[in-house]
Amino acid sequence: xxxxxxxxxFSAWKKVFDKPVVIKDPINDRPGADRYRxxxxxxxETCIGCGTCEDICENEAIDMIPVEGIETKDGDSGLRPSIDxxxxxxxxxxxxICTTTSLTLSNAYNWVEEDPEAYRFTPGVDEKPWQNEEKGxxxxxxxxxxYSLNRVSMEHLHPEERSDxxxxxxKGYSKEQAEKEADRCVECGICTAxxxxxxxxxxxxxxxxxxDLEEGLRxxxxxxxxxxxxxxxxxxxxxxxxxxGHRGDPIxxxxxxxxxADQNPSEKYKQIxxxxxxxxxxxxxxxxxxxPAGLSAAYYLALLGYExxxxxxxxxxxxxxxYGIPEYRLPYDQIDKDINxxxxxxxxxxxxxxxxxxxxxxxxxxxxxxxxxxxGLHLGRSTRIDGSDHKDVYQSIEMLRKITQGEEVHVAxxxxxxxxxxxxxxxxxxLARLQIQKYGKVQIITTSxxxxxxxxxxxxxxxxxxxxxxxxxxxxxxxxxxxxxxxIKGLHVAQCLSxxxxxxxxxxxxxxxxxxxxxxxxxxxSIGQGMDLSYLSxxxxxxxxxxxxxxxxxxxVFQTSLPWxxxxxxxxxxxxxxxxIANGHxxxxxxxxxxxxx
Amino acid sequence: xEALLDRLKTRFGVFDFEQKKTYQSFCSVDKLSLVSLVTxxxxxxxxxVLVLISVVDWIEDGKFQITYLLNNPELKTDIGxxxxxxxxxxEMESIHDLWEHAPTFQREIREMYGINFPGSPRVDExxxxxxxxxxxxxxxxxxxxxxxxxxxxxxxxxxxxDPAEYxxxxxxxxxx
Numbered sequence: 059x060x061x062x063x064x065x066x067x068f069s070a071w072k073k074v075f076d077k078p079v080v081i082k083d084p085i086n087d088r089p090g091a092d093r094y095r096x097x098x099x100x101x102x103e104t105c106i107g108c109g110t111c112e113d114i115c116e117n118e119a120i121d122m123i124p125v126e127g128i129e130t131k132d133g134d135s136g137l138r139p140s141i142d143x144x145x146x147x148x149x150x151x152x153x154x155i156c157t158t159t160s161l162t163l164s165n166a167y168n169w170v171e172e173d174p175e176a177y178r179f180t181p182g183v184d185e186k187p188w189q190n191e192e193k194g195x196x197x198x199x200x201x202x203x204x205y206s207l208n209r210v211s212m213e214h215l216h217p218e219e220r221s222d223x224x225x226x227x228x229k230g231y232s233k234e235q236a237e238k239e240a241d242r243c244v245e246c247g248i249c250t251a252x253x254x255x256x257x258x259x260x261x262x263x264x265x266x267x268x269x270d271l272e273e274g275l276r277x278x279x280x281x282x283x284x285x286x287x288x289x290x291x292x293x294x295x296x297x298x299x300x301x302x303g304h305r306g307d308p309i310x311x312x313x314x315x316x317x318x319a320d321q322n323p324s325e326k327y328k329q330i331x332x333x334x335x336x337x338x339x340x341x342x343x344x345x346x347x348x349x350p351a352g353l354s355a356a357y358y359l360a361l362l363g364y365e366x367x368x369x370x371x372x373x374x375x376x377x378x379x380x381y382g383i384p385e386y387r388l389p390y391d392q393i394d395k396d397i398n399x400x401x402x403x404x405x406x407x408x409x410x411x412x413x414x415x416x417x418x419x420x421x422x423x424x425x426x427x428x429x430x431x432x433x434g435l436h437l438g439r440s441t442r443i444d445g446s447d448h449k450d451v452y453q454s455i456e457m458l459r460k461i462t463q464g465e466e467v468h469v470a471x472x473x474x475x476x477x478x479x480x481x482x483x484x485x486x487x488x489l490a491r492l493q494i495q496k497y498g499k500v501q502i503i504t505t506s507x508x509x510x511x512x513x514x515x516x517x518x519x520x521x522x523x524x525x526x527x528x529x530x531x532x533x534x535x536x537x538x539x540x541x542x543x544x545x546i547k548g549l550h551v552a553q554c555l556s557x558x559x560x561x562x563x564x565x566x567x568x569x570x571x572x573x574x575x576x577x578x579x580x581x582x583x584s585i586g587q588g589m590d591l592s593y594l595s596x597x598x599x600x601x602x603x604x605x606x607x608x609x610x611x612x613x614x615v616f617q618t619s620l621p622w623x624x625x626x627x628x629x630x631x632x633x634x635x636x637x638x639i640a641n642g643h644x645x646x647x648x649x650x651x652x653x654x655x656x
Numbered sequence: 657x658e659a660l661l662d663r664l665k666t667r668f669g670v671f672d673f674e675q676k677k678t679y680q681s682f683c684s685v686d687k688l689s690l691v692s693l694v695t696x697x698x699x700x701x702x703x704x705v706l707v708l709i710s711v712v713d714w715i716e717d718g719k720f721q722i723t724y725l726l727n728n729p730e731l732k733t734d735i736g737x738x739x740x741x742x743x744x745x746x747e748m749e750s751i752h753d754l755w756e757h758a759p760t761f762q763r764e765i766r767e768m769y770g771i772n773f774p775g776s777p778r779v780d781e782x783x784x785x786x787x788x789x790x791x792x793x794x795x796x797x798x799x800x801x802x803x804x805x806x807x808x809x810x811x812x813x814x815x816x817x818d819p820a821e822y823x824x825x826x827x828x829x830x831x832x
């Protein structure tokens with residue numbers, strides 16, 4: 059026997075004060091390990107009910123169920139996951155894919171109940187002892203991702219390449235880029251409700267993944283006959299609710315739509331969309347205005363066999379899409395691609411014809427079975443501040459129209475634009491291009507009542523305006539235009555404190571102590587547009603029921619109190635292209651219901 | 657580790673060497689050299705402990721990857737040896753004579769991936785899946801969801817909703 063053998067039993071004594079690694083009472087006290095995968099927890103305030111957990115579950119252990127007190131609204135289905143522990147295998151795929159990280163697992167695993175139904179519950183809704191347990195399984199940060207959090211970036215022309223030309227600046231996705239971006243979609247479909255036209259977004263993204271772009275085009279045209287246009291300039295409200303956007307960048311839904319439309323050649327549209335022989339039903343519908351609402355109504359009515367004639371005041375079709383949106387954002391050939399397909403179905407357009415002047419609305423009613431008017435907002439609104447009646451104060455909407463028509467517009471060396479919406483950015487950027495062409499440099503200040511965080515313009519529009527040399531100054535209220543010797547010197551503004559009063563009415567409050575002066579030789583007002591309803595005769599106006607805020611009352615299918623007259627687009631809802639498309643589509647169904655006597 | 661790698665390269669032709677941590681390295685070796693390599697590592701280089709044997713199914717490449725993790729208790733160092741076998745001929749030489757617990761790993765792999773280890777004791781007996789009559793469940797062509805649907809009866813009273821469809825019913829039921 060060696061000395062070591064005698065001493066070794068005593069060496070254990072040195073551990074006597076260490077924390078024991080064994081559990082004292084293993085029958086009653088059996089905590090799970092720190093990252094043990096036990097029963098689910100769900101933060102139901104953060105959860106949006108996207109159902110991705112249900113989709114990934116290999117055991118069909120999850121149901122999406124309505125929960126009292128949780129409302130179905132934009133970006134939230136109102137459903138919450140309910141787990142069947144007769145099937146759950148605690149693999150935690152549901153936790154790892156969760157788009158909001160609301161779903162986690164506690165480390166609680168021992169729970170005994172006699173009633174087997176107790177093992178089916180809705181975490182976060184049905185009270186459980188472990189619902190505030192910190193320990194358990196959460197998706198590890200930055201370790202692995204089931205879908206990429208970063209969107210495939212879109213190539214743009216550099217500011218120096220684009221600032222003096224009207225060439226399209228967004229280049230579009232390649233096949234590889236589009237498929238990679240489409241691969242990020244979890245197909246939850248939360249976006250569909252928010253899209254005014256309720257487009258089949260997950261379905262067309264899936265078509266891109268399957269490289270079946272003809273199927274993609276068919277899905278687009280189910281709800282939207284202007285995909286080239288919307289694929290470029292849609293306000294993409296869908297992207298604001300995208301479930302993937304909770305942890306990363308939302309899916310580039312708009313650019314993916316453009317990819318499908320761009321890849322399908324116009325010659326093949328009729329074959330792909332199976333519209334080579336449409337049966338006529340012998341009924342006629344007149345449409346006033348060839349903007350998105352009118353074109354959409356005409357398209358869906360033509361599919362149903364109606365003979366549609368669109369009356370357009372100007373010499374080309376497209377309305378605000380052509381005359382309001384600059385060419386660098388929406389090239390004219392792409393507008394033509396969408397419109398020419400609609401015309402190929404037999405829709406006629408009568409150009410340079412103003413209803414109420416060249417033809418009376420009463421005449422249209424006589425010659426047709428129904429009339430749809432989507433006449434839009436084409437009248438500029440003035441700030442009516444002192445000096446706004448000067449000849450060098452212009453309306454953005456009129457200037458944009460003239461630029462499209464190729465007419466010369468006045469471009470001063472220093473310009474002040476008033477407005478914070480997309481139209482204000484459009485005129486800012488168009489004038490910046492013209493200033494470069496004329497003077498070689500940009501000197502534009504664009505100012506809005508709204509502060510940067512609540513400016514109605516898309517963020518990328520503001521960013522790109524600045525890239526192109528314009529100075530955007532949000533949060534200032536125009537006070538008066540200074541005029542010396544008949545010439546504009548600039549715009550006086552005061553800090554804007556708030557836009558709305560307690561009752562929610564538009565009533566801007568200013569701090570007159572904090573003022574600034576924006577120098578300029580001309581001022582462009584871009585603070586919104588009004589409708590021109592001069593085509594409605596007094597007689598007709600009297601018969602129309604009016605709704606709130608001076609709008610004409612329409613029902614759920616955009617029918618007015620005169621059964622033959624339907625209205626839609628910016629004059630009713632919006633203003634934007636996608637609402638116009640949706641209104642036109644619903645009105646087409648309403649007209650069909652009226653005329654087919656259903 | 658550098659010196660060891662040089663010896664392994666010359667004798668066994670190992671490739672794809674990767675030092676993942678100071679105490680953990682990986683390398684790959686041809687299927688036919690695997691057993692002689694681990695025998696050498698155990699007998700000569702002090703890697704006396706077989707920590708585990710694991711498998712990855714690279715279905716797209718038509719291969720299974722088998723990884724043998726060995727430990728050298730003196731140096732407190734791990735080495736992982738990867739080898740690839742064809743999915744069409746899923747058979748691997750057994751190492752049951754080198755470590756007493758190796759047959760247990762091999763039996764589990766046989767059950768979960770269907771890879772055979774001829775001569776390994778009790779290799780054909782079921783390990784976890786008593787009465788299993790489907791293809792080995794860890795193979796990637798095994799459709800777990802379909803298996804759940806076919807095997808387990810639906811519990812009465814369960815009902816689910818598709819989020820997009822549910823939102824439509826709630827928010828815009830009248831539109832087609």
